[in-house]
Amino acid sequence: MxxxxxxxxxxxxxxxxxxxxxxxxxxxxxESLGTGFTFIKPWNVEIFGSPILLGDHANVIATSDKKIRLTIWSDSDEKGAIKIGNCCLLCPGVRISSAEEIVVGDNCMIANGTYITDSDWHGIYNRVVPIGNTGKVTLEENVWVGDSSIICKGVTISKNSIIGAGSVVVNDIPPNSIAVGNPAVVVKKLDEEKEFTTRSHWYAxxxxxxxxxxxxxxxxxxxxxxxxxxxxxxxxxxxx
Incomplete structure (x- = not known):
């Protein structure tokens, strides 16, 4: 077109x-859906499990060939949660799967094809029983995750950091950093003296x-x- x-x-x-x-x-x-949301082709968004919370002014873009899937599957009623803050962007093909807890802060942008998980989903030696090892995942405020990246269990990506396209994040990323690769490593530090313009500013x-x-x-x-x-x-x- x-x-x-x-x-x-x-x-x-x-x-x-x-x-x-x-x-x-x-x-x-x-569990909670904030105000001012924009969903593009929402019939291609799949929600499974609870609690899943999405904050105010969310932008969620899905397509028929790249659905967005937010999934909770846990071996305990007291585990498993997806909490996404205000003014976040979810692009086509994003999958977020939780057996422990995944927290995404305000103003985060998650690009096409990204996978975020807090579990191995099977044991290393016992591959019959599901879930496996788990660890809370946290994306702090204003994190930008590049195309087709994978965020693994137990990871914290600190505020303002950028994850390069195709990266696999298995370790914590410090604030104001650019990390790329498999496994992702910091290749550049952002200038902390410069002011960030975030999605919250856009929705002021x-x-x-x-x-x-x-x-x-x-x-x-x-x-x-x-x-x-x-x-x-x-x-x-x-x-x-």
């Missing part, structure tokens, strides 16, 4: 339906932000008509 041919009202109806889907089908599966005035995005949609789609949109669906041309 070279451009969005939908008229504004069609896109608005689609966005309203996505919000309805989240409230009707997904919200009951969360949610109503104004929503209005701005709506105005952009109106402007981008203002010349689109229902008939022309239908034509692009039924008889697509190279220029479409």
């Amino acid at each position: 070279k451009k969005d041919h939908r008229p504004y009202f069609v896109k608005k109806l689609y966005l309203d339906f996505q919000e309805f889907y989240v409230k009707h089908f997904l919200e009951p599966q969360f 005035d949610p109503k104004a932000l929503s209005k701005e995005i709506d105005m952009i949609d109106r402007d981008m789609l203002k010349n689109n008509t229902l008939l022309e949109w239908i034509k692009t669906l039924i008889i697509p041309k190279k220029g479409n």
Whole structure:
């Protein structure tokens, strides 16, 4: 698709339906779901187990070929939890699996295909009994996890740190660091004197932000008509 041919009202109806889907089908599966969320294609989000908590102003983007899966499976009713803070971004293909506890702080960004787990899921020698060794995983505030990374059990990634694409994190990462590789090691330190602009800053005035995005949609789609949109669906041309 070279451009969005939908008229504004069609896109608005689609966005309203996505919000309805989240409230009707997904919200009951969360222990807590914050306000101001944005889910893209929420029918590709799978929730299993409890408690799973997602904070305010979450951005959750899923696709049919890369579903988002938040899963709790534990051998104890008192273990297993996924707690995701405010203003976090979950991209397509993210999987978070907990048998102990996984905590994601505010303003974290988790890129496409990332896997976060707090368990081995089988014993090293006894591979019949599930779960295996576990250890709490913590992503502190404003952590950015790159594409297709794996975060393993017992790890803490401290605030503001960045995990490079494809990394496997098996040890703690200190604050204000860039870590890459398998296993991930720190390759650079961030300048702690510089101020970070976080997703919380973006959501400082949610109503104004929503209005701005709506105005952009109106402007981008203002010349689109229902008939022309239908034509692009039924008889697509190279220029479409």
